[in-house]
Amino acid sequence: MTTTHHPAAAPEPGAHAGVLAYLVTAAAVLLLMMSFGLLMRMEQAQLIDMGPNWFYQLMTLHGAGMVGIAGIAGAAIMWHFLRQYVDLSAGIFIANLVLFLGGVVMILASVLLGNFHGAWTFLYPMPSQSMGMWSPQAAALFMGGLLVIGVGFVLLHLDIARAVIARYGNFARALGWPQLFGRDDGKAPPPTVVASTMVTIVNLTGLVVGASILTMMLVNLYVPSFVIDALLAKGMIYFFGHVFINATIYMAVIAVYEILPRYTRRPWKANKVFLASWSASTLMVMFIFPHHLLMDFAFPTWMLVMGHVIGYLNTFPILVVTGYGALMIVYRSGIRWDMTSRLLFVSLFGWAAGAMPAFIDGTITVNLVMHNTLWVPGHFHTYLLLGMVAMVFGFMYYLGKSDRQEDDSFVGRAAFWGFTGGTLGFTLSFLYSGKESVARRYAAHLPEWVPYDRIGSLFAALVVASSLLFVIRFLSRLGLAGRNVPRIPLAHGTAL
């Protein structure tokens, strides 16, 4: 009836140098983008005065950078564990990072040298209509940078698709469909393979759509008579954006599937419910995107209603399968709480908790008065920062452990509580601001909005400081991260 995971006395494998390069890149960009985010909050709080031009430049970099490194960090986790089941190409993996870095340089140049500040969502036709604020070359550099990054991820996913098909025959088997729709013979692929297959299917689809609209817009930049339908462009951009950013969580959660069972010495089962939920998520993550377009009244109403409905359905796999699954294996497991297990456990809380204001926002009548207020960054920062990023930090702590007996430092524990409390305070300040109708993406706020911004800035500073401590600890242990050592402390009441 089940597959997988198993506690073991064997040492956990260290990380490939490529995985470490991904994580170092992700950590560096993450800290930089967090600092930009803090500066933006402080500007809104009127604690500093950088002006709208800088604000929107930083906003553009913050969005593009965070989405990019979420992809990079998620891919590192997925690749690290997936290669234990299928034969992946290290060359392609590195090529993706090289292309990513090339794209980052293009985007930085576009924004910092070319003054591009059209937001990471590059909504058509803004890149080509800047009112003289940036040149077509700057816009082309930005969109070209995104395209280069996208090509890297397409290569990575094609390699994963190749490896998964070589091992399991086809995607249906890799998603466990024979066990889902037939008799569960206990031979379903492990959760890591199921999740990686799902991510590969949705990301390849999303990236092709994203690359298509980027290419169309690049043509439009230089051939203005090549006009694109603005609603079609928006639909394509949000389809790509939604799929890509959600896929980062589905990649990162593999760390939870792999590591938490080792801590609790209980299996995370790829049973029928698990398989059904991942197959359902494969479809839902692709068909939910109209919930970004609920205020585009001209969009077909049936698609908007579909976005609303799937928003509700989408909470089920998160709450009932993955969130609940973590609770099941931890309950009375004798788990030893260290930084890794704490961060991974809290990451599922962050994901599940953030899904609550998210599905409420996806309710059409709520969206009418909440869309594009700070409610939106309120919910996505909850599941990305306290969810996805916490998974990444948990993975970093896991790799940096020298042995299973090692105790956490006081500083590390303080950073954990600083990160958790800081993120909750930070996201709740966004959500409360959204409730108070505070507009999103505003360089300057009305006086009555400023107190929320000041509270938010305080918590954001706490998040940045805690994250800095996490990253310093990880960087100081890069040597350990590559070694095969037993990293997981034994659960209470268990023996080797």
Next chain:
Amino acid sequence: MQQVAWLLSLALMLLVAMGFGFVALRSGRRADDYTPLQVRAYRIRTKLFWALVLVLGPAMVYTLLDLPYAAGHAHASPSGAPALAIDAKGYQWRWELSRNEVAVGQAVEFRVTAADINHGFALYDPAMRLVAQTQAMPGYVNRLNYTFERAGTYKVLCLEYCGIAHHNMVAEIKVADR
């Protein structure tokens, strides 16, 4: 609506936190035999699933009953008069309204579009509470129906990022008592 969304979100997030907190507190002493725990947990999960279906299902359907896309979304004018049409067009970085004075109780159909790029047409009441919005998009006209319920100055803000003066893109609508 905002207050309901806020309280509901807080309550649901708190419930999730309680679930995680409960399990964290009960994680220390190991139950060696996992099978009976699993059986019980699966039973509870089935109940949780159906509880969610029973709570979220009706909420999902109920909230679909009054969609803002239909002309009937605005309350009819007390006089029974047809909705007043106001054309709204977004430019970088200003709003052009065909009319900016209406009476309390007047049902209005805003015909919203954009001359250049995407904007967001958001209506704020005199207390600066967001009461309705739609996207303003080149090549499309989105029809937003709204009945003004309070006298005073309403504001139109842009809620789709449109460039360096996005936050300054404000227009006013004066709503007078009848």
